[in-house]
Amino acid sequence: MQASRRSYRYVGPEDVRAAVGPDDGGAVIRTAADFANWATAQTAGDLAEPFTFVVGMDGVLRLAPRRSEHIACAGEDRVLSAGEMSFCGDGGCWRVDEVSNQSTGYCPDTTSWASVAEALDRAGLDHPDSFTHEVIFRRCPGCQERxxxxEGHFVCVFCDSDLPARWNLDQRVPRGNRGSSGPAVR
Structure with missing residues (x-):
């Protein structure tokens, strides 16, 4: 793992953070066998629904059921990437079928793919060459909304301010100006 790789802090709603319990945290997936054992226990072999994932600061993949919050999967820590991931298997060999950076709690940049690929390579899980669905997150400099x-339209849906070309979600927002509980969808 490169020391210069960006990490992401949680930028989502505080009530979601407050709901994370001490025993929350995603299953650590270091090998394909770890994944196979976890997936079988979680889904009885049915992998039709994607999983919540994070790549922790240690570069290791962590998985949780899809309806889990990313901050819980991460054990409230910073991450190198976060999103959703689906798998398919053939003859006992698992591979990543689809993967996105869709996490409205961490809002990772699309450049976080490198950390995902490294974690999957280390675990011995075949995967696509990039996110199969990229989400571009920005914080509005005008109203501070996520x-x-x-469709390449870099304009805030709340206040019509231009959005920056570069990822900027990690900027601290004053406590009284946190905006809504989730990112706008345009």
Whole structure:
């Protein structure tokens, strides 16, 4: 893992953070066998639904059921990436079928793919060459809302301010100006 790789702090709603319990945390997946054992226990072999994932600061993949919050999967820590991941298996060999950076709690940049690929390579899980669905997150400099850029339209849906070309979600927002509980969808 490169020391210069960006990490992401939780930027989502505080009530979601407050709901994380001391025993929350995703299953650590260091090997394909770890994944197979976990997936079988979680889904009885049915992998039709994607999983919540994070890549922790240690570069290791962590998985949780899809309806889990990313901050819980991460044990409230910073992450190198976060999103959703689906798998398919053939003859006992598992591979990643689809993967996105869709996490409205961490809002990772699309450049976080490198950390995902490294974690999957280390675990021995075959995967696509990039996110199969990229989400572009930005914080509006005008109203401070988290937002999702759609169709290359870098304009805030709340206040019509131009959004920056570069990822900027990790900027601290004053406590009284946190905006809504989730990113806008345009």
């Amino acid at each position: 937002t999702i850029v759609r």
